Amino acid sequence: MKHYALNIAEISAKVVCAFDVNMIANQVYEHNFGHAPSNKTIERLTAKDIEKYKADCWLLSPPCQPYTQGGNMKDIDDPRAQALIHLINLLPKLEKPPNYLFLENVKNFEESQSREKLVQQLREMNYQVKECLLSPIQFGIPNHRLRYYMMARRCFDSQQIDEESGATTATADEGQIHTKWPFNSEYQFEVPELCQFIENTANENLQYRVPEKDILKRHKFRFDIVRPNDHKTSCITKAYGSHHLQTSGSLVQTQHLDRVEYDWSDPKSLLELGLRFLTPKEISRLHAFPMPEYQLKPNHSSLTKPRSFTPPHCLPHLEFPDPVTLMQRYRLLGNSLNCWVVAELLRCELF
Structure with a gap:
């Protein structure tokens, strides 16, 4: 879904590799984007493996179970958290760390040891970190899906001083979890009726x-x-x-x-x-996936100010291969992010 979000954000970017161990998710991804993700587990990646991609940005969705009641909230002691911990430990070992990092997870991640470890490593490496807890409702979509998001941008010497305050940009948002969209604003997007999304x-x-x-x-x-x-x-x-x-x-x-x-x-x-x-199609609309019934429109967007929600029209559209069953579609969509929320955070905050 983050690949879709990049397209919706109209960011000029190329996905050099995607990783997922879910065979059905990989089948859907390949059906829509024309190439299959790697099913190699993150824990097996070495610094050399990562550096060969020359990726300037990482888009991360670590397993949420270590931070949920259903997963007993074992945090860094949960084996499913080890992929993230492994990447955190690899970051300082990379010759060219990514300039951008985007991570999403469930609410409670913001109170986890995993998050604390990640933020500490990022700040030691001079990343500017922004964090938020937001729901699609705040973006003008009639679906509540509260999620934690982190945007991190690597700062260099010429970028470290804020001209107005004199503070380093790496510490400007330190410790603040934004809960409003747009950040630091009282503006609220109008939420349409559900009838615009259902069949x-x-x-x-x-x-x-x-x-x-x-x-x-x-x-x-x-x-x-x-x-x-x-x-x-x-x-x-x-x-x-x-x-x-x-x-x-x-x-x-x-x-x-x-x-x-x-x-x-x-x-x-x-x-x-x-x-x-x-229906899966209705859920896909609520998650802001580009759908076949939406007509392709010309690109006129160049601003970085938050946009009112409009159904995404970019290609490729989300389509499920015929062998994917109804229940498999529900499971994939239930694990999905809202593409519009991610697109707006990438467009307005990270890039």
Whole structure:
């Protein structure tokens, strides 16, 4: 998804290599971009391996399990954190470290030892570090997906002094976690209604209908039910579309749209609402992937000020190969980032 974000940001960049051990994700990547990512594990990379790519920027998405309740929050003691720790240890050994680094992870990463170790190494190597906790809602997209983001830019002697304050740029944002977008601004983007992202034709498709048995067995559980005129959906996880309805994402109400109050003690009454899952295409739209139905438009963007959200139109569009099943699509999208959020942070803050 960060490759898509580079395209959406309209940054002149070439991805020299992508790494992923998920075979299905690699299949989708190759289908869309024409070449397969490397499935070599990060822990096996040497300084020589990395330097042969001559990469000026690293875009990182370390496994989130070491920093979540579900993963027991073992942090640096979790084997899944070792890939990031390995890269941190390799950084000072590189003859030409990357000038730019972008990292995303779940909320709680900002309080981790992994983050502390990374920030310490970056500052020792004279990187300017910016950090934030942001959700697509703040960018004008009706989906809540709070994520931690770090942007780091390597500073050189001529860049180290801020002309106004006299402070070194490497310490200008030290310790600050931005929670507003745009940073240090009270401006808020308007969030459109969900109807601009959903397909009415999916309402009658039984493969997206929530099974009655999964609704009836959850007495007094409050599902996140959304209607077409709503302006927010909840975070979609990799369990979306399965029987794990709790906190896996929003369910779309397709019938009795005037009903906004629900009797949670009577699950049977919810069956009248025609609840369905969001389709993979709808989730892809909410994650701001370029989609085939969006027409290609000429490039007129040259400013670095934050933009109001518009559906991305750049190529390639996101398409799933036919062998990728519905559940595999849900899992991949549940693990995905919001492409527009990443694009705007790359465009306005990192580059």
